[in-house]
Amino acid sequence: MSSSETTCDMRLQLITFFHLLILLLIVPFSAQAFWGNDEENSPALNLESGYDVNTVTTVTGQILSIQSSVDRPNLQLEIDDSGTRMMVFLGPQRYWVDQGVPLKVGDRVVVRGSKAQGQDGVIYILAQEITETSQGLAVILRDASGHPNWAGGGMGSGDRSGSGARGSRGSSGNGGGGGSGGGNGGGGGGGGGNGGGGGGGR
Numbered sequence: 736m737s738s739s740e741t742t743c744d745m746r747l748q749l750i751t752f753f754h755l756l757i758l759l760l761i762v763p764f765s766a767q768a769f770w771g772n773d774e775e776n777s778p779a780l781n782l783e784s785g786y787d788v789n790t791v792t793t794v795t796g797q798i799l800s801i802q803s804s805v806d807r808p809n810l811q812l813e814i815d816d817s818g819t820r821m822m823v824f825l826g827p828q829r830y831w832v833d834q835g836v837p838l839k840v841g842d843r844v845v846v847r848g849s850k851a852q853g854q855d856g857v858i859y860i861l862a863q864e865i866t867e868t869s870q871g872l873a874v875i876l877r878d879a880s881g882h883p884n885w886a887g888g889g890m891g892s893g894d895r896s897g898s899g900a901r902g903s904r905g906s907s908g909n910g911g912g913g914g915s916g917g918g919n920g921g922g923g924g925g926g927g928g929n930g931g932g933g934g935g936g937r
Contacts, residue, residue, distance in 0.1 A: 785849070785851070785861060786848075786849045786861050786863070786877065786880075786881025786882075786883075787849045787851070787881070788849070788879075788880060788881060790849050790850045790851065791847065791848065791849055791850070791863070792847070792848070792849075792850045792860075793845065793846065793847045794814070794816045794821065794845075794846050794860065795816060795843065795844070795845045795846075795868075796814035796815050796816035796817075796821070796843070796844065796846070797814060797815050797841065797842070797843050797844075798812055798813070798814055798838060798839070798840050798841060798842045798843075798844060799813045799814060799815055799820065799840065800812070800813040800840060801813075801838060801839070801840060803828050808827055808828065809824055809825070809826060809827060809828065810824075810825040810826065810827070810828040810831050811823065811824055811825070812825065812838070812844070814844065814846070819858065820857075820858075821857070821858035821859065821860055822857055822858070822859050822860070823844075823846050823848070823859075823860045823862050823865070824859065824860065824861050824862060825862050825865065825876060826862075826876055826883055826884075826885050827885050830876075830884070830885040831874075834874045836867060836872045836874050838867060842867055842868075842869065843867075843868045843869065844865055844866060844867055844868065845865070845866040845868060846860055846862050846864075846865050846866075847862070847863050847864045847865075848860045848861050848862040848863045848864070848877075849861045849863070849881060861877075861881070862876050862877075863875070863876060863877040863878075863879075863881065864876065864877075
């Protein structure tokens, strides 16, 4: 083989090597950009816009763990639904605390929300509403379209965060009161009305 042919072969090998190297760098980056990762390197769902009304479901399960910490802004529950484990996202921890509905490991809850499956095979539920069954206390976290109450805007999250929880507590015998509270909200706008209506319906 001549020296020119040898040089040509080496160039082809180098070009092929660099093409493979570029592919190896691009593919993982693209996957990470699509899914995102949280602090524990698990698929991260977009809590603001990841809600899909086409996948809304209702599940009932027992709380296995409650995951929250200073560096984890969103409160998460691990629940067991007839042998199937899934993660439930409730939203910002501070928002949940404001609702005044304590949860603990062992509690049974009914969760309505958008269902998704991560790359790790785990089922995730972006909660729209959650009910603690032993006390019958419900908290509405999003409207029917999935807009989170804590995001503010036209939903009046501050007014609704209070009326949603109180309306659920008073639903057994005080539904009318919940409705009038929504009407008196005034400045709360649509959020006040929706909160009162949600309480009265239960």
